[in-house]
Amino acid sequence: MYGSLIDALPEVLGLSNFLAVIVGVLAGIVVGALPGLSATMAISVLIPFTFAFEPLVALGLMAGIYNGAMYGGAIPAVLLRIPGTPAAVCTSFDGYPMAQKGEGGYALQIAVVSSAIGGIASALALMLLAPPLARVTLLFGPSEVFWVAVFGLSSIVFLLGGNPIKGLIAAAFGVFVSLVGSDTITGYDRFTFGRLEILDGINIVVLLVGLYALPPVIDLLEHPESPDASNTRKLATTSIWSRLPDMMGFWTTWLRGSIIGILVGILPGAGGSMAAFLSYNEARRASKNPENWGKGEPEGVAASETANNADTASALIPALTLGIPGTAVAAVMLGGLLIHGLQPGPMLFRDNPGIVFGFMWQFLFGAILLIFLGGSLATNSFAKVLLLPRPLLAAFIIVLMLIGTYAIHGRMFDVYLMLGFGVIGYGMDKLDYPLPPVVLGVILGGFAEENLRLALRIGRGDWSVLWANTTSQILIAVTIAIVVGPLVTRFLRKRKSARHA
Amino acid sequence: MKLTTVKAGLAALVLSTAPAFAEYPQRDIDLVVGFAAGGGTDVMARTVETYLEKHLGNGANIVVKNVPGASGQIGITEVAAAAPDGYTIGTYNLPGMMARTLDREPEYSADSFTFLANVVDDPNVIVTSKASGLESLDALIEKAKSETGAVTVSMSSLGGDDHLFLMKLGEKIGAEFTIVPFKGSAPARTALIGGHVDMAIVNVSEVANFADELNIIAVASEEESEYAPGTPTLKSLGVDIVNGARRGFVAPAGLPEEVETKLLEAFRQLENDEEFQAAMKETANPVDLTVGKDFRTLNDQQLELAKEVWEVSPWK
Numbered sequence: 001m002y003g004s005l006i007d008a009l010p011e012v013l014g015l016s017n018f019l020a021v022i023v024g025v026l027a028g029i030v031v032g033a034l035p036g037l038s039a040t041m042a043i044s045v046l047i048p049f050t051f052a053f054e055p056l057v058a059l060g061l062m063a064g065i066y067n068g069a070m071y072g073g074a075i076p077a078v079l080l081r082i083p084g085t086p087a088a089v090c091t092s093f094d095g096y097p098m099a100q101k102g103e104g105g106y107a108l109q110i111a112v113v114s115s116a117i118g119g120i121a122s123a124l125a126l127m128l129l130a131p132p133l134a135r136v137t138l139l140f141g142p143s144e145v146f147w148v149a150v151f152g153l154s155s156i157v158f159l160l161g162g163n164p165i166k167g168l169i170a171a172a173f174g175v176f177v178s179l180v181g182s183d184t185i186t187g188y189d190r191f192t193f194g195r196l197e198i199l200d201g202i203n204i205v206v207l208l209v210g211l212y213a214l215p216p217v218i219d220l221l222e223h224p225e226s227p228d229a230s231n232t233r234k235l236a237t238t239s240i241w242s243r244l245p246d247m248m249g250f251w252t253t254w255l256r257g258s259i260i261g262i263l264v265g266i267l268p269g270a271g272g273s274m275a276a277f278l279s280y281n282e283a284r285r286a287s288k289n290p291e292n293w294g295k296g297e298p299e300g301v302a303a304s305e306t307a308n309n310a311d312t313a314s315a316l317i318p319a320l321t322l323g324i325p326g327t328a329v330a331a332v333m334l335g336g337l338l339i340h341g342l343q344p345g346p347m348l349f350r351d352n353p354g355i356v357f358g359f360m361w362q363f364l365f366g367a368i369l370l371i372f373l374g375g376s377l378a379t380n381s382f383a384k385v386l387l388l389p390r391p392l393l394a395a396f397i398i399v400l401m402l403i404g405t406y407a408i409h410g411r412m413f414d415v416y417l418m419l420g421f422g423v424i425g426y427g428m429d430k431l432d433y434p435l436p437p438v439v440l441g442v443i444l445g446g447f448a449e450e451n452l453r454l455a456l457r458i459g460r461g462d463w464s465v466l467w468a469n470t471t472s473q474i475l476i477a478v479t480i481a482i483v484v485g486p487l488v489t490r491f492l493r494k495r496k497s498a499r500h501a
Numbered sequence: 502m503k504l505t506t507v508k509a510g511l512a513a514l515v516l517s518t519a520p521a522f523a524e525y526p527q528r529d530i531d532l533v534v535g536f537a538a539g540g541g542t543d544v545m546a547r548t549v550e551t552y553l554e555k556h557l558g559n560g561a562n563i564v565v566k567n568v569p570g571a572s573g574q575i576g577i578t579e580v581a582a583a584a585p586d587g588y589t590i591g592t593y594n595l596p597g598m599m600a601r602t603l604d605r606e607p608e609y610s611a612d613s614f615t616f617l618a619n620v621v622d623d624p625n626v627i628v629t630s631k632a633s634g635l636e637s638l639d640a641l642i643e644k645a646k647s648e649t650g651a652v653t654v655s656m657s658s659l660g661g662d663d664h665l666f667l668m669k670l671g672e673k674i675g676a677e678f679t680i681v682p683f684k685g686s687a688p689a690r691t692a693l694i695g696g697h698v699d700m701a702i703v704n705v706s707e708v709a710n711f712a713d714e715l716n717i718i719a720v721a722s723e724e725e726s727e728y729a730p731g732t733p734t735l736k737s738l739g740v741d742i743v744n745g746a747r748r749g750f751v752a753p754a755g756l757p758e759e760v761e762t763k764l765l766e767a768f769r770q771l772e773n774d775e776e777f778q779a780a781m782k783e784t785a786n787p788v789d790l791t792v793g794k795d796f797r798t799l800n801d802q803q804l805e806l807a808k809e810v811w812e813v814s815p816w817k
Binding site: 187 | 537538540544566567568569570571572574575578604650653658659660679680681682683684687688690691692694695696697698710816817
């Protein structure tokens with residue numbers, strides 16, 4: 001099963017394929033370092049440009065960007081207390097206080113090493129778990145896939161944040177978007193208004209570019225002055241290797257963060273920000289001196305950054321094996337695979353082992369490269385990205401977005417559609433509606449509907465087909481647990497505190 | 502016969518004596534592919550492109566232009582509306598393009614095109630899952646007739662070659678199947694391997710690598726297919742159906758005669774081009790050339806078949 005893993009290695013080490021990973025990591029760090037610009041946005045803007053590349057070059061770029069961006073988000077989080085990506089929020093809790101104490105350089109070094117370790121663990125998980133899981137996926141017929149989608153949708157409860165109503169509205173909007181196009185079973189047109197361009201449904205990349213890229217770009221233009229970057233000048237220039245021994249004490253945090261990140265990645269629905277949050281909380285709970293947390297505890301940076309990189313590769317496990325992408329980034333990457341003729345599912349590992357396993361290696365190398373490319377000197381220069389003139393940057397990104405969207409099918413219709421979604425995204429941003437539920441609604445809503453109907457056809461209209469076998473029953477139980485669990489704990493805690501009072 | 506000889510002679514005379522009529526092609530030919538890059542039709546088009554250039558000669562250069570969307574409808578509509586000068590040709594799928602004239606209201610019909618050549622004929626195959634225990638056509642027919650919809654069948658979509666074939670099959674053997682239309686043939690095949698459905702209709706090029714995981718029951722071609730050696734034809738088992746997915750090339754209606762002649766000639770030469778045949782085999786494209794008028798006849802037969810099915814059981 002793992003023999004093909006070794007066979008795929010030489011190809012990955014070829015010049016252009018390896019260079020792609022390096023370029024990807026560098027680009028990812030830069031994108032991640034820019035507040036507002038996320039890995040999702042970078043990959044969705046970039047993907048149309050990779051159509052013409054060899055598969056491994058395109059995939060290497062994506063793997064590199066994903067890893068790089070997850071770390072890059074830490075740079076402004078530490079230096080400015082502005083998380084560069086949503087997943088870096090927890091990094092700012094202790095990273096910024098460290099920077100104020102003049103330890104910003106050390107904080108970033110911890111971030112880069114932790115990110116690399118999380119990324120390596122995740123890549124190894126993908127390599128070891130995906131091939132055997134791919135065999136198990138033959139057990140997943142329409143009714144089982146339906147439950148996986150429902151399970152993913154139910155994990156939206158974690159993403160709702162402060163305002164559940166707004167979160168649910170966002171999710172419902174996503175599900176609505178998934179309905180557009182011809183009905184997958186009967187072929188009836190739904191909400192297409194006679195436009196052939198959306199008969200196949202709304203392209204996820206068009207949606208993501210608009211929703212994720214346009215609002216932050218407008219934000220760059222709304223606040224043209226660069227943020228106060230005085231902390232960037234106080235970065236220590238000690239070599240990263242000489243600081244490594246100091247970090248060895250973090251190994252339990254690294255281990256815990258990696259496991260949390262990997263598990264969160266595998267669950268469809270949750271993403272890097274949730275992984276970082278859980279890992280940060282758990283690390284604080286286990287810490288001997290929890291009172292220091294939030295005041296510049298280096299271990300806090302390590303906890304957050306390990307976990308937000310540890311979900312990168314593992315998020316691809318459901319995408320590659322079941323064809324169900326659990327996160328927006330995984331959805332975009334899956335699109336990238338499909339463009340190169342690679343069908344997810346159990347056959348993927350048999351039909352295209354060179355490319356699939358090569359892609360996994362690229363994730364591993366992307367993570368390792370972080371240490372070299374994101375080392376102290378490099379971090380100093382990446383921090384300078386924050387000083388770039390913002391209007392220039394915004395203009396550059398807009399051009400990329402327009403060309404990229406046009407390139408998907410070579411038509412202006414998609415560009416207008418993208419801009420339309422951009423306006424919606426901007427409005428949602430201003431009104432504090434969360435974006436991740438929209439994406440989950442689009443991806444998983446479509447899956448849930450299609451597979452429910454296929455399952456009912458197989459059962460010839462008998463609904464009991466949905467819980468007829470063990471796999472389905474397990475999935476149902478897990479889904480109920482995930483929805484009811486938090487409610488029960490909240491109820492118990494309330495009763496406990498009531499009794500104490 | 503005599504008339505065509507005279508015509509050809511005249512054409513040759515005109516071409517040789519009048520340099521004002523520059524020889525086709527003078528510039529790049531756009532080849533509109535109605536599907537995304539990397540898909541089956543795209544790979545077929547790009548393989549044919551190289552050899553078509555060679556046989557057109559005259560430094561011909563064909564540029565593939567992917568116009569995906571609406572299962573090829575956007576691309577083929579663009580071809581139908583293009584200037585009939587030979588500088589726009591397009592890929593054409595059967596029975597899909599004709600079935601769309603029934604279940605949608607497209608801005609084209611069979612008369613919108615000059616039929617150049619059908620190149621690929623990928624016959625339907627009946628496959629069953631190992632779990633179903635159905636190992637022969639007889640066993641399959643027996644179960645299918647035992648109860649309405651007793652056999653669940655996965656396929657790529659409604660209104661495609663697999664659907665029309667299944668309806669025909671049901672009519673011939675007097676049974677009704679439970680149709681489970683997936684999004685594409687790969688997931689339909691995976692569901693079958695997993696045993697979630699009893700049977701699937703796919704195309705022979707799609708099962709070549711799966712002989713161990715499925716039972717290949719019969720192939721709907723005239724002769725045994727090299728992609729499924731040892732599999733009996735449906736005809737030989739007493740069910741007279743020949744059907745498959747066909748992929749070819751059309752141009753807008755009203756091509757200048759010398760352009761049409763030249764294109765048809767170039768397509769005809771593919772027949773004996775061994776390099777081309779090998780390249781098509783490499784990309785799992787079963788070749789069966791049908792050129793010019795014969796292609797139009799084939800098209801009309803397919804439209805007739807689609808109509809029969811549509812009238813009895815419209816899928817939309």
